[in-house]
Amino acid sequence: MREPVDVRRTRILAVVHARGAVKVSALASELEVSMVTLRRDVEELARTGMLRRGHGVVRPMGDTGPTTPVPAARSGEPVGAGAAVGLVVPERHSYLYETLHGARTALEEAGARITLHIAPQMAGAERPQVERALAAGVRGLLIAPRWRSAAGEEADYGWLAEVGVPTVMMERRPRSGSVLHAMDTVCSDHWYGIHLAVDHLVSLGHRRLVLAARNDSPTARSIRAAFAEIAAARPEVEEWSVVLSSPNAGPGEPGTLEEAPDLTAHLRERRVTGAVLHGDEDALMLVQRMTENGIGVPRDCSVVAYDDVVAALASTSLTAVSPPRAEIGRAAAELLLYRLGQPAGTTGPVRRTELLPRLEVRGSTRALPGPAD
Template sequence: MREPVELRRKRILAVVHARGAVKVSALATELDVSAVTLRRDVEELARAGMLRRGHGVVRPVGDEAGPAAPVPAARSGEPAGEAAPVALVVPERHSYLYETLHGARTALEEAGARIALHIAPQAAGAERPQVERALAAGVRGLLIAPRWRSAAGEEADYDWLAEVGVPTVLMERRPRPGSALHAVDTVCSDHWYGIHLAVDHLVSLGHRRLVLAARNDSPTARSIRAAFADIATARPEVEDWSVVLSSPNAGPGEPGSREEVPDLAALLRERGVTGAVLHGDEDALMLVQRLAESGIRVPRDCSVVAYDDVVAALGSTALTAVAPPRAEIGRAAAELLLHRLAHPAGTTGPVRRTELLPRLEVRGSTRELPAPAN
């Protein structure tokens, strides 16, 4: 099927605005368009004032020709004028970040940017060798979502990651304020707001005794735990709350610390809990099964809100869930990186620490608490 003219020209503009300057011959090859068609499109776009052309090179409007706006140099073995790739570094087997990766990849491909994907193994410090390998290969920018299983492991990466030497955007990660990474672009979910949605939903249904069963092996998990304690303490309607580990493999938490995994059914009965927030989805589905085996039915005996919404809707009881905007995080991070790459250093404005708000998907695992019998 022939590509519509409008779509092809949008792709041309996306590449030109991402790169700053591109040779017409390289652009035709990259977009798999004939040189004749590409030149005709460029002429029409230039006539409409949407880009500038001259001497075999196209540039964004306002990007003056000359030494200050060179075509990116090709590495050995690359076609002349072809820009270096953008590195995407993500942890292996991380379902939560898969959609973030997909969102970033889609935005980069739409802009015509080449991608070098690096998968970091499940080991402490695994991201650094991947980043060093990408830099040695000549990437021009970095999108990264480190695993950071503990706060100590996170701190250990701050100094070197702040000095990589290419434009960098952190995805779904918010470094400690005042750290070396405070002045690095970040795009992430507002997990405080996500927990606010969960607690507010349960409280609105009459639940006053709550528990958070959560992981403790990622920045998201640590943010969720802190937010739940903050919000539950501040809500006068909440009579009792607690935070526990969701499963034996949901740690390790901090080095030297140890956190027991309670019997959730026994905890609910002991503390009279009627509302639970469970992080993440797979742990939530497993915990709901265990509650049923112990005679606690969801939502009749306990309302449940999952956090992640990757597979929460697939349980025998579809779980109400907080859904962070995972794909949108990746897309926004990629667009921010492309903005940095398209402008000379120092002209792209201040560092951005962007947060996108999660949403609440209400399903069958929550219900209003019945009024007590007289």
């Protein structure tokens, strides 16, 4: 699927802000886009004042060459005047990049200097990025680890608990009772998001449902658990199932095996009329495959996507659960700024904030026809 322009430009900004000066040729190769496309994006980003363009090189705004990191301020001092805050997010994760931009807005309004660190797609990639940020003198951290598996998540708990600066986790909720239970977190309420999806389908008369979901992130694991709980508790639901959305969507757990079924065959065998598909790109591909195999959306099967990053761009715009991505980032940044503004030695109660997703109803769902129809 062709990457949306705004997502691609967000990736460009993320790399440039993380590394400072970057050669245009190297940037095009890393992001896997043509030089023509990249130059066009760079020109537009420079025109709107989001980065600086030189001879074959792009830099963050305000960066004219190597600089000395701003020393970390003491807790309780004003956050402005260039005090540094570290943001750590996974690479190639358009969902979390929108969260990042929400955080960036709040931090820039407060006068904080942002140092962005992109964690590669490998186990344990966040720790070196956090250590690099701490070595540069950041006063606080906003972090969203990739955590492809629950085991990988647990492996990070120990060192994350010892970072030594105020830290707020975005779109991640560590296991209850773990050493990170008392860390500030700001998350979407994915249970409520799945409730919205199931309730919408049930209200339209659908009684046989499936969730085709990823299994390689904390969000995916939350969505799967919520669907199983909610579908089992709804007396209207006659049958439900959970399957893997695509072969590269997991599983994230070591030693486990979960094959992605032929969804169209699964829909026919189970006589499914309502499907929830996570995430957006997988949803678009699955809907395309369903259509190619004679299953009309929403004629034969109503579809609700989960993420709403690009769901509206489908040929039939997909009804979607839309988590408040930018608002998550802003709320996390505001919480971190509050922590940084407290006098030394002052903590206060830990905050575990949840924001509710909303349902965007579009053209991929309809009421199940009755016998007369």
